[in-house]
Amino acid sequence: MNTGTALITGGRTGLLGQALVQVMQSEGFNVLTPGRDELDLFDARQVEYTIRKNNIDLVINTVAYTLVDQAEENQEKAFRLNRDLPGILGQVCRENNIGLTHYSTDYVFNGKKNTPYSTEDAPSPLCVYGRSKLAGEELLMRNPWDGLLILRSAWLFGPFKTNFVSRMIQMAESGRPLNVIHDQLGSPTCTLDLARYSLELVKKETCGLFHVVNKGQASWCELASEALMSAGLSNRVNPVSSGEYPQQAKRPPYSVLDTSKFSMVTGITPRPWVHALREYIFQIH
Template identity: 50%
Template sequence: MRSAVVLGGKTGLLGQALSLALTRQGWAVHAPGRDELNLFERPAVEDYLARTKAEVLFNTVAYTKVDQAEDEPAEASRLNRQLPLILGKAVQAAGVPMVHYSTDFVFSGKKTSPYGPGDQTAPCSVYGQTKLQGERELMSLGLPNLLIIRTSWLFGPCKTNFVTRILELAASRPELSVVHDQIGSPSYTPDLAAGSLALLATGATGIFHLANAGQASWCELATEAVRGADLACRIKPIPSSEYPQKACRPAYSVLDLGAFTAATGIAPRPWLQALREFLFSREDCLS
């Protein structure tokens, strides 16, 4: 049985979907929690990779609280920049391939057509800046088997996310105001997990973009979620200026999936189709 280590696999939104996808494909999955492995101790990570006979390391651990990162830049940097470097050195020593995740927030959002992996980065938030630094630290190591997958706007089972939060609020309120002027690529975590494994299987290396196909505003995503769940809540479109947030967010961060499709032969399905599957079938969680 092939063995994979999934950091964040026990409690993370994406980590849990990845653990489930790997398990279903017959992999032995090792997902150490905070209490089991100190990720910042490189020898401990190397020892863990050896003990589990890992054939790949997935890193889904990150500082993902975008607004809070503005107040905690050092902690964001520790998790998003320093940790990938430590893990990169550990996989280098162990000779293990690594799959690392990054974000659409590395872009400024000033483009009006989808962002490809080679497009210029210019993050406008601490979260985006530290995630970009993490990418760069990893790339600087020259690892032979490194995959960096930039993704965006995650929704899925097993952990609170934008879609589950909207459904929760919509169940008890007649109206919700949601911003209409931020456009991105919603990503269903089981699809992202399956796509990641397909990409890994091709032996591809470098930076790829992976999300569901199509684009949406937060308002459109909320509207479709509420409609799909048959809730009687009106979604009111508002501009970002009426919903001030601490961190700056790109106004447009749709991802170009062409490189992923060229490498795997897979065209990701539209986000709306994935959303409907999420609402109607409710994917399992491992725990």
């Protein structure tokens, strides 16, 4: 599919959703982003009516319960948004024979590996958020169709909404101390790159599970240091261990994702996260 009409859930306020809207529109797609007051995503009949009325070719679902720590105490809400919602959207898209691109996370892994996780590796989440996202993947994969794409990504930063990188810069600028975890390694990823790479997969009319992240790896501490350096700030970033910085949800110590399946299908090697980070920071600064 090279053009058409896409319904992007979370497209009005979400970190990734807004990046997708910008990229899809610039690629000539007609984009719909109904707000909560206009469309109840949990109402399958309403979703189906919207799809038919607007001749929608593709639904892109970025709506999720993304508060990783709060999910530990809001299990029901996390599963409703991260498992039940993709289940409903999947059923409607499958019955109407249209595409669904759905996002998942590196937190489906337990981090016991020390080489990048491929789509063939067995997930084993450590926290409620990861379990609820995995449950969403599994529900969709129970009845797959040739329009279904599930894209796992990680550690997102980008324009339009506060994120880890913008928060670090804001804290440094206000002179607050920066104690940042150094013993969790992942794949920092720019939302605009993820949106572009997602669209490449859509254009290939491929389906299934993919890992889509920028190239390279970093700890949260390295990501913060690089962000500050790019922003011309010389604040010290104090490395702390996960043990010294207790969080409600347990995170994988290592969750770098292997994108070779994505590269094989699209012919694209994702650019290094450092390049994407600098471009983002130069644009906001």
